[in-house]
Structures are given as structure tokens and as C-alpha cells.
Amino acid sequence: MELQHLVVKIPVAGALAIDPAKVVDVMHQWVAGQTVPGVLLIDVAELLHVPKGPGVVAVGHEADYSLDHTGGLWGVQYRRKTQLPGTNGARIAEALKSAAQTARRIQEAFPALKLSNTTFELIINDRGIAPNTPETYAAALPEIEAGLRAALGHGDFKFTRHDTERRQRFGVTVQSSRAFDLAALAAG
Amino acid sequence: MKASHAIWKERFKAKLPEPLGSEVDQFETEIDLRKQGKIDEKVFAETRLRRGAYGQRYDNGHRYDGTQSRTLPFADKPTKGPGTMWDAPGMLRIKIPFGGLNPAQLEVMAELAEEYSDGIAHVTTRQDFQLHFIHIENGPSLMRRLAAVGITTREACGNAVRNVTACPYSGVCGDEAFDVTPYSHVLAWFLMGHPDTMEFGRKLKPAFSGCAQHACGLTQMHDIGYTAVVREVDGKLQRGFKIVVGGGLGPVPRQARLLTEFAPVEEMLPLTQAVCRVFGKHGEKANRNAARIKFLVDKWGIEKFRTEVFAVRKELREDPRWLDMLKDVEKSVEGPLHPPGQLPAVNGNEKLREWIKSNVRDQRQDGYVTCAVTLPLGDITADQLRSLADIVAKYTRGTIRTTVEQNFLIRWVSKSDVAALYGDLAAVDLGQSGGSSIVDVTACPGTDTCKLGISSSRGLGGELRNRLLAKSAQLDEAVKGLHIKVSGCFNSCGVHHVADLGFYGVSRTVNGYKVPHFQLVVGGQWENNAGSYGLPIIAIPSKRAPDAVDRITEYFVKNRQGDEKFFAFVKRVGKGPIRELLEPLNQNFPTHDADPGFYSDWGDPRQYSIGDIGIGECAGEVVSRYQFELVASERLVFEAGLHLDRGATQQAGETAYAAFLQAARALIQIQYDDIGSAPDEIVSEFKERFFDTKMFFDPFVGPKFANYFFAAHAARGETFTPDTAHHRIAEAQLFIEAVHNCYNKLRSTPAPAATK
Numbered sequence: 001m002e003l004q005h006l007v008v009k010i011p012v013a014g015a016l017a018i019d020p021a022k023v024v025d026v027m028h029q030w031v032a033g034q035t036v037p038g039v040l041l042i043d044v045a046e047l048l049h050v051p052k053g054p055g056v057v058a059v060g061h062e063a064d065y066s067l068d069h070t071g072g073l074w075g076v077q078y079r080r081k082t083q084l085p086g087t088n089g090a091r092i093a094e095a096l097k098s099a100a101q102t103a104r105r106i107q108e109a110f111p112a113l114k115l116s117n118t119t120f121e122l123i124i125n126d127r128g129i130a131p132n133t134p135e136t137y138a139a140a141l142p143e144i145e146a147g148l149r150a151a152l153g154h155g156d157f158k159f160t161r162h163d164t165e166r167r168q169r170f171g172v173t174v175q176s177s178r179a180f181d182l183a184a185l186a187a188g
Numbered sequence: 189m190k191a192s193h194a195i196w197k198e199r200f201k202a203k204l205p206e207p208l209g210s211e212v213d214q215f216e217t218e219i220d221l222r223k224q225g226k227i228d229e230k231v232f233a234e235t236r237l238r239r240g241a242y243g244q245r246y247d248n249g250h251r252y253d254g255t256q257s258r259t260l261p262f263a264d265k266p267t268k269g270p271g272t273m274w275d276a277p278g279m280l281r282i283k284i285p286f287g288g289l290n291p292a293q294l295e296v297m298a299e300l301a302e303e304y305s306d307g308i309a310h311v312t313t314r315q316d317f318q319l320h321f322i323h324i325e326n327g328p329s330l331m332r333r334l335a336a337v338g339i340t341t342r343e344a345c346g347n348a349v350r351n352v353t354a355c356p357y358s359g360v361c362g363d364e365a366f367d368v369t370p371y372s373h374v375l376a377w378f379l380m381g382h383p384d385t386m387e388f389g390r391k392l393k394p395a396f397s398g399c400a401q402h403a404c405g406l407t408q409m410h411d412i413g414y415t416a417v418v419r420e421v422d423g424k425l426q427r428g429f430k431i432v433v434g435g436g437l438g439p440v441p442r443q444a445r446l447l448t449e450f451a452p453v454e455e456m457l458p459l460t461q462a463v464c465r466v467f468g469k470h471g472e473k474a475n476r477n478a479a480r481i482k483f484l485v486d487k488w489g490i491e492k493f494r495t496e497v498f499a500v501r502k503e504l505r506e507d508p509r510w511l512d513m514l515k516d517v518e519k520s521v522e523g524p525l526h527p528p529g530q531l532p533a534v535n536g537n538e539k540l541r542e543w544i545k546s547n548v549r550d551q552r553q554d555g556y557v558t559c560a561v562t563l564p565l566g567d568i569t570a571d572q573l574r575s576l577a578d579i580v581a582k583y584t585r586g587t588i589r590t591t592v593e594q595n596f597l598i599r600w601v602s603k604s605d606v607a608a609l610y611g612d613l614a615a616v617d618l619g620q621s622g623g624s625s626i627v628d629v630t631a632c633p634g635t636d637t638c639k640l641g642i643s644s645s646r647g648l649g650g651e652l653r654n655r656l657l658a659k660s661a662q663l664d665e666a667v668k669g670l671h672i673k674v675s676g677c678f679n680s681c682g683v684h685h686v687a688d689l690g691f692y693g694v695s696r697t698v699n700g701y702k703v704p705h706f707q708l709v710v711g712g713q714w715e716n717n718a719g720s721y722g723l724p725i726i727a728i729p730s731k732r733a734p735d736a737v738d739r740i741t742e743y744f745v746k747n748r749q750g751d752e753k754f755f756a757f758v759k760r761v762g763k764g765p766i767r768e769l770l771e772p773l774n775q776n777f778p779t780h781d782a783d784p785g786f787y788s789d790w791g792d793p794r795q796y797s798i799g800d801i802g803i804g805e806c807a808g809e810v811v812s813r814y815q816f817e818l819v820a821s822e823r824l825v826f827e828a829g830l831h832l833d834r835g836a837t838q839q840a841g842e843t844a845y846a847a848f849l850q851a852a853r854a855l856i857q858i859q860y861d862d863i864g865s866a867p868d869e870i871v872s873e874f875k876e877r878f879f880d881t882k883m884f885f886d887p888f889v890g891p892k893f894a895n896y897f898f899a900a901h902a903a904r905g906e907t908f909t910p911d912t913a914h915h916r917i918a919e920a921q922l923f924i925e926a927v928h929n930c931y932n933k934l935r936s937t938p939a940p941a942a943t944k
Binding site: 002004005024025028031032034040042043045046047049050051052053054057059061064070071081082083125126127128129167169 | 189190191192193195196199245246251253254255258260261262275276277295298299302303306307308320321323329564565567568569571574617636650653654791792793794
């Protein structure tokens, strides 16, 4: 199966130690400087008034970047909107790298932001190509494993399917037995 | 385009209800043709608007970043309309007739918000949904998925019949004549795509109410409003509607006028069809700023309009659907899932007690209540939508409605289930109390996403909500009952005219910088189906608007008599003392260096701007003279409002006209020191310098505000009614705003010699 529209969310380690409202200013600077290569940033959506919502989002044409609070879990998130050419492995690597780069950009402004270095979420944000079914899990898992092995250089992962409820998007939490280095991931 | 586009197309092939399915296919074809350059951009723009695909801020490819306007380098592709980039995201408006939804529809809304938007579904002030940041090429997939659960975006925008709204309490309200729900449903589907609605110069918004006295249907502020009435004929009860036409908010609001005191329900469709035909045939087409039905009613007078409508009605070819569509109206009645019960003992659960007090209302049917689900600024997440779908299915027969206060209303809840239902809502952060109270602030999208936004209505709305929630326990009961409504500009999508405290966005120049402001509107009435409109009394810097709310509410609590309502209080004390109370908020502005935050808007740290206008050079003397003159015009327009309040209608209208002249003169003086005070000379100079040069034209509404001035001048000496005086005042206020904007424009270009 073809993995498109990937979402990668790297959760905050412990409690959120920064004021999310202040990230708005930083993201406006990203838009002003068009600091994300290959992505046209358009605007910043501040949605902090919604409990457990999308938080603060730098909205782009090709992808969105956010400090996300969906499900009550703070984390730095990359969300691919347009299709990416290439292999599944390349798309997974791109999603991981973009999420890590976003995390690094926020951390540059807010060093107090601590993120997990063993866990992240991976979601396919398209129910048409990836309904949340056992069949999708069976088909997607080998592709995800292979992609992560290539991106992270090892295969020591534990996967937990987010939810078996069909209404939800297909997604897994990836637990790595080895800590990953955000800086190295961001550098690709 | 999403990877699943072809999958959805195939999955729903020949399975969607018609005509929804074929309409989506047509739209997809039109997208392809536009991409190939085979459809003109203007035609495509109207096509997509009629499908609910609206533009969004920055879709012209320019964005002010706080220091300068920069180009957003969208790929070079055909436009979606004049000046609208193909790849720029847009808003999709989704029609929800009478606000009625079921769990399956909520779930699809959640999926779409998650997959195509930013994870948020937004409930509008007309019971629609809006999804933002949508790519045009994903439109057909969204529309197919919506159509599969019986929802359409058709005619959600454009010059068409918009969503048919209705009181969300219809069918369960103790005061209604009868349940208007099925009639609003029938009307929505009868008018959709009807040939008599294809020739409109502008949109037409219908609304239904089950009674005259409550606010819920807001029929008085709609293009066409239907209020349920039952009368007795030959000993038999007969259902019908009182129908009003020509109401509307927008820059200059109008109260709707009576078309007929009673039209039997069997006449609802043909009479509406006749109204549409008359509007389509005789309504303005060329000047879109005067094209709403209210302008035709103004021009003709209601008598002539009524005569024409009834004459056309007689000539209409008989349509069997007029009666066929009404066959089942009395059968389509919602009912309960669980047996009736009693409200629970609260037992020290303060949150539950508060929520019941503000959000729960008895139904007409014993043992049942409605429960309001309060949304912050009308926003709900995908996860919350799915949870809400489960809750609705658990406690009711699967029906829920959106409301014009940007909330949801769950109906037919057994009183025995109230505590459990509250617990389920609270578990997903939907148990906020304060529904329909001062903390339940309504706001249009404003500068967040709307192309027309001047100030951040959602930013201010959110700030007010947070502050009021933080002190809600200490708020006086009289204050709790107030309504605050915020619009980002004068176009009234936040319905500020009918709030106790209404705000609409304007801009002002302070210390050489633009500063976001809000005009405060008081004197509006939410009750009686939006029975009265307020008038602006003062423009306040955005960052001081919360202080204005504090000052007014404290003043109200201290000075109200008995259980006086705010609307009556304002009438009694007059707007003068309220303005006086707020004038200190327009003094002692901080310098930009001392407080740069004062020069930005709520929730947006960028240096404020209303476009790409920079800070120009200008002779100080001319500026001060201009400001002096303009302040005088603002004082005049305010005084006009005071005259109107005390019943001096003629004086009100004449003072508003004087305000026009004063403001125009202020502008002319920048270029021509020796301008006289004769009205004809002012009009002539204004026309030559600012109208003929188009310098005064608004980027969105063109000559509209100048035309208000010319019309006022042409009508000088007229006899004013309370309505026409009210309109003249509102127009004068908008003209003054336009003078401010024109002045800013002038400052960005070298000033010409100050001579004739």
C-alpha cells in the first residue's frame, strides 16, 4: 500500500514547560521568513481556546507544523497535506525529518521544551487509502517497519495501534528501544 | 489533491442521492476545465461560490508579516477567480438547514475536519459549518462524503438562497404556535436550484421562528422571515405564517417589513417563489452593494413590493410540489428515546448546578429538557464531534441542532438523564456552562481567515470569554444575561447590531501607527426576534475593549433600576453617559516603544495593518487640522444617535447628514485649504477629488460609502422616519470609517499642494 499524508507527532516529555501562546510569534516569523524549504507557509492558526485541540498551527500549502494538543497530549507535529512522490520509505523518512526539524525550530526559541526521544506517533491522515482496519494494519506495518529501519538505522521498535475503532484514523505509537537524536533526525 | 480522491469517487459512484451526486461530478468537471483555462475565472468564481467554496484571507498571494507586505509565492496556475490563487486555501461552507444533524453527519464532519482542514469544525452564526484551509481540488471528495450522509454545500455562498435557519427549540418550545422544523426543511429543498432563484443580484437569507417574542429565529433581521401563527377559521384551527421581507444586518441594518400577517402553510412555497421571482426580476444587479432584497423593498416601498408579489403569485404556473412536499410535515416529528423523568438532585455538585441553570431548559413536553452544548467561539474538534455523536445517540433518537449562537442544542433529553449526559459532555470538555450568557461570546472569523476582516473578532471574543469566565462566579446576575457579539468588520457576520454589547472592527492611526479598534454598538435587542438594532457610540483600541466591557457592566449594575434589562437601561440613561464613561480609554496612548503590544491585535503578535499601507510622510499641520475636523464629524454622528434616542427623528437624520458633510470636508481640506462650507461645494469637491479619482473607493465594496454621501445629499430636506434616520446615522458612521481609510491611503502617497 502507498503511505501518503503522514502525520508524525513527537510528544512532549513530562509536562509542557513553555507557554504555547508564545509559539504563535515564532511561527509568524517562520511564515515571514518562509523558513521551511520546499513548503509554502501561508498563515498561523491559533486554536488554543479549544481544549485538547490542534494548538498552534503554522499552515502551509504542502504541510502543516504545529504544537499540537490533540487527545490531551502535547507534542510537536508534522502533517503532510499534498502527496509526496517516491517510496514509502522516503515518505516516512521525510515525515520524521520534518517533525524533528519543527521540534528543533521551536526548541531554538524555547529551550525549555523537552520532547520524547523514544516515542512518536505515526498516523495516516486519509481514511480513503488507510481505513482503520486490521487489513490496513497488516498491510501498513511492514512498510512502516522498513521505513523506520532505514530512517533510524535499527529495527528495535514496538508498535501499538492507537485505536481499533473504525471511525478513527489509522495510527500507531512507535516505541523505540534506543533513544533517537532529534538533531541527527532533523539533519536527515 | 489527496491520494484518496479516486477512491471516494469510485466508492460513491451512482450511490449518492440525486441531484447531489451529479452536481459534485459537474463541479469536478468545472475544476478540470478551469485548470485547462476553458472557463473564465469570473464564471468559475461564481460556480465555486455556489458550491460553498469561498475565498480566504491571503488568497490574493499577499500577506503583511508585521514589517512589510510580502508575496506568498504560490505556484503559477490558473486563478480560482479574479486575484485568487489556485493553491491558496479556501473556506468550505456547509449548509445545515434548520441546524438539524444526526450522529452520522457529525462523524463525517469530524473526518473532514481532520483530513482536509486544521482539525476544527466551526459553527457559524447561521447554523452552518465552516471548514478552513481547504484546497479547491479536494472539494469534490469533501462534497461526496457529505452528500453520502445527506448534506450539501450547494448555494452555501454566492448569489443564491442561503441556509434556511430556524429556531433550534422548534417542536419543543412552550411558546411556539407550531413546530416550524419540517417547513424550514421543505423550503430549503424546494428553493435549492429553483429556476426562480437563479437571477439574484445578491444572496437571500430565510429564517423561521415558532413565536414572535423570543430571539431564537431572528426573523426580523432576515431577507425573508416566517413566524408561525395559528388562526381559527370556521371553527377550525389553521396553520400559517406571518411573513416579513427586507430585513438584514450588514453595514446598514434594516428591520424586515410585513409582507403578510397570515399566509396559510399551503401558500408558503408559492408565495416564497413569487418573492424570489420578483427579487430576481427587479432586484439590483449592477451595483452589488445595493442588490439585497432590502434595497428593492426600500426603493419600492413595502406596499408596491407586496402588490407585485401577490400579482406574480397569481400568475405562477401550478407546481404539484407546493402541496406534495408538505404531505408529511405533521408526521416528521422528533420524539424521545428514554421515558420522561425528573431533574437530579445536585448534591453539592456546583458545576452541574451551574450548567443546569444556564444550559438546560424545560421542553413543552413534561419530563424532557433541551441541553445546550457551549462551544468556544463556535469551534469543536474532530474528537469532540465523534464523542458528541455518541452522546446524542445514547440519550436521544439521534437528533441535535446547531444554533445561531454558535453552539449545539441536544433535544428530547429525559430529565433523569441530565446528570449522566452532563458527565459525558464534561468528560470531553463540552460541559462548559454559561450558554447564551455573557461568557458565550459570538464572533465571526474576522482577521483569522476572512478577507474582509479589519480587526481580530475571534481574538477579542476569546479574550473576553477568558476574562469573563475567570470571574463568572462574581458576576452580577443582570450582567450574566447580557449578550456580546463581535464582528471583524462592519458587515455584521458576528451580528453585533442585535447584541447588548456589540463590537465591530475598525482601524485608527495612533502616533503614526495603525491600531486595531472596535466600534462599540449598544442599544441592540436580541429578544423579539432581533427586535431592535444598536448604534455605534465610540471606537476603542482593541486592547482596551475588555476594559470597556468592565466599565459598562459595572455602571449597569450600579445604576439599573429594579430588574431593568440592559436594553431598557440604555434607553433610559442614554448613550451619552456611556460614551463619557469610555472616553478615558481613548486617552493616554502608550508610545510604540513603550508598549508595542498595543499596536498589535489579540492573538496576533504582528504589527497591526489593514493591508500594505506603510507609514507615510505628512505635514503635521494638515494632519492636526484633518483630525480636528474629523473628530467633529464623529461627534455629530454620535449626537445624531442621541437625537434618535429621544425621539427627535428629524433632527437625528439632519445631524447625520451634517456629519457626512463634516467628514467629507475634513478630507477635502487635506488637498484644498479654502474649501467652503456650502453642501454643494463640498459634494462637488469631494466627487472631483476622491470619487472620480477612485481614491475613496473601498477595495471590496468600491464606491459604496461615497454613494451613501451622495444619496444623503440628494435627499436633503427629506422627512425622516425613525427607520430612515437610523439608516442615515449608520451610513454616516460608515462614511467616516471610509474617510479614515482614505486618509491612510493618502498618507502613503506624497501629499499634493494644499491649494485649489
